[in-house]
Amino acid sequence: MKKPSHHILVCGSFRMNGTPQGVCAKSGALNLLQYLQETLAERGRDDVAVSAVSCLKVCDRGPAVVIYPENWWFGHINSEEAIDALLDSLEKGEPAKEYLLE
Numbered sequence: 001m002k003k004p005s006h007h008i009l010v011c012g013s014f015r016m017n018g019t020p021q022g023v024c025a026k027s028g029a030l031n032l033l034q035y036l037q038e039t040l041a042e043r044g045r046d047d048v049a050v051s052a053v054s055c056l057k058v059c060d061r062g063p064a065v066v067i068y069p070e071n072w073w074f075g076h077i078n079s080e081e082a083i084d085a086l087l088d089s090l091e092k093g094e095p096a097k098e099y100l101l102e
């Protein structure tokens, strides 16, 4: 496998005891994973990996997504429009300021 140039971490609110119970999962973050994967494929971004992860500790601003290696942290990613903005960020090399967590 070729190493990805970018890695997108999507908070899945996973907890040690198994069941996702946090804000991001309740807000439908995991429902957007398929859209994220499909849109990456449509854009020809096979260099970008996507992983669902445990709580990113910014629950009050979830659903949360992080893009590495840029170390861009985004909040309120709860729509296809928001996902599109994140992927536009990758293409432009600048984070979507409306979702960026400082």
Ligand code: FES
Pocket: 011, 012, 013, 022, 023, 024, 025, 054, 055, 056, 057, 058, 059, 060, 062, 063, 064
């Ligand atoms: S549950 Fe997503 S940041 Fe905590």
